[in-house]
Amino acid sequence: MLKVGVIGLGSISEHHINPYLKNDDVELVAFCDINEQRLKDKGQQYNVPKLYSDYRELLNDQAIDAVSICTWNNSHAEIAEACLQAGKHVLVEKPLSITLEEADKVKKAAEESNKVAQVGFVRRFGNNTKILKEFIDSGELGELYYAKASILRRLGNPGGWFSDKERSGGGPLIDLGVHVIDLCWYLMGKPKPISVSGNTYSRLGNRNNIKNLDFYKAADYDPIKNDVEDLANVLIRFENGASLFVDVSFTLHMKKDETSIKLYGDQGGAEIEPELLLVKEMNNTIMNIDPQIDKKAFDYRQAFHSEVNHFIDCCLGRSVLLAPISDGYEIMKILTAVYESAESKREIYFT
Ligand SMILES: NC(=O)c1ccc[n+]([C@@H]2O[C@H](COP(=O)([O-])OP(=O)(O)OC[C@H]3O[C@@H](n4cnc5c(N)ncnc54)[C@H](O)[C@@H]3O)[C@@H](O)[C@H]2O)c1
Numbered sequence: 393m394l395k396v397g398v399i400g401l402g403s404i405s406e407h408h409i410n411p412y413l414k415n416d417d418v419e420l421v422a423f424c425d426i427n428e429q430r431l432k433d434k435g436q437q438y439n440v441p442k443l444y445s446d447y448r449e450l451l452n453d454q455a456i457d458a459v460s461i462c463t464w465n466n467s468h469a470e471i472a473e474a475c476l477q478a479g480k481h482v483l484v485e486k487p488l489s490i491t492l493e494e495a496d497k498v499k500k501a502a503e504e505s506n507k508v509a510q511v512g513f514v515r516r517f518g519n520n521t522k523i524l525k526e527f528i529d530s531g532e533l534g535e536l537y538y539a540k541a542s543i544l545r546r547l548g549n550p551g552g553w554f555s556d557k558e559r560s561g562g563g564p565l566i567d568l569g570v571h572v573i574d575l576c577w578y579l580m581g582k583p584k585p586i587s588v589s590g591n592t593y594s595r596l597g598n599r600n601n602i603k604n605l606d607f608y609k610a611a612d613y614d615p616i617k618n619d620v621e622d623l624a625n626v627l628i629r630f631e632n633g634a635s636l637f638v639d640v641s642f643t644l645h646m647k648k649d650e651t652s653i654k655l656y657g658d659q660g661g662a663e664i665e666p667e668l669l670l671v672k673e674m675n676n677t678i679m680n681i682d683p684q685i686d687k688k689a690f691d692y693r694q695a696f697h698s699e700v701n702h703f704i705d706c707c708l709g710r711s712v713l714l715a716p717i718s719d720g721y722e723i724m725k726i727l728t729a730v731y732e733s734a735e736s737k738r739e740i741y742f743t
Pocket of ligand 1: 399400401402403404405424425426427430445447462463464465467485486487512514553567610611612
């Protein structure tokens with residue numbers, strides 16, 4: 393039985409807590425949040441006995457084997473590094489950090505420990521991703537040489553810490569782009585990036601003036617502070633000649649929200665968002681192939697259960713880690729280079 397603690401008890405923590413409660417190999421024993429009221433409420437709601445307002449106290453608890461980190465982005469790296477140094481297994485939410493220096497420290501701590509260190513790239517755990525990965529691995533799409541992903545919200549700056557750069561590290565690029573850049577990179581076989589060219593824009597603000605249209609808001613919504621970009625785009629080149637284009641927004645003057653992820657190979661293509669679809673040439677005819685599976689779209693609940701159960705299986709030595717901290721570091725290398733490219737208005741080359 394693994395004794396588990398959860399640090400940070402806001403919106404996403406539910407998607408860690410519920411799978412832990414359903415896992416027969418887990419005893420959920422501790423919670424931590426700097427918000428004392430939330431800590432007390434969640435402790436009562438889930439009947440969790442040990443409640444800490446300082447993560448260091450939780451880490452001093454020798455009985456705890458593994459920890460989920462669901463705090464704001466600015467504390468991910470510090471807490472993950474401390475967890476590994478305290479001998480705990482770690483599942484840290486995305487992004488791994490807000491700077492590359494911090495990501496490097498966690499990567500080193502992971503290398504020096506014999507503990508499981510997983511980053512929360514939940515999209516890798518969607519059933520539709522697993523199915524597509526099998527098609528790619530069996531060569532159905534041939535060599536993937538181009539991918540294109542968009543998560544464009546017309547109105548969707550969540551406010552609160554999301555729009556406070558000090559706590560989030562940035563806007564839609566670090567919040568949404570991190571998922572799709574990782575997913576494409578992973579499905580493309582993790583090619584080595586050689587350069588990025590990016591642009592960020594802060595032209596529309598958070599648009600909290602908009603009436604009559606609802607949108608997603610952070611647990612502690614507050615529109616006052618907004619110093620993050622509202623649109624970002626990037627072209628990433630890889631050593632093997634492949635390229636990836638991504639654009640993401642918190643707000644944009646567009647007709648409706650747009651989410652799409654497309655990958656193109658020399659033997660076939662695929663869409664994974666909004667739904668899994670394959671494209672092949674058969675008998676000199678182009679075929680759009682509609683897979684007959686239970687769920688063709690990304691299933692949030694299923695993916696989080698699969699991610700958390702995989703983490704536990706890895707802690708118990710039953711599985712090989714699918715989303716290691718070192719991948720979190722590689723993605724931070726790309727994200728920080730996009731911000732640098734946008735700031736300096738030039739392409740950034742990796743050495
Ligand atoms: N994987 C996904 O699809 C996904 C989706 C949403 C959010 N997230 C990530 O999850 C994290 C949390 O997001 P959220 O939407 O739950 O935010 P939230 O604001 O709802 O919750 C964050 C909680 O962390 C607490 N906290 C902050 N710093 C802390 C610290 N140092 N120690 C203890 N508690 C601390 C806050 O008080 C708050 O209760 C973010 O990093 C976000 O990027 C991931």
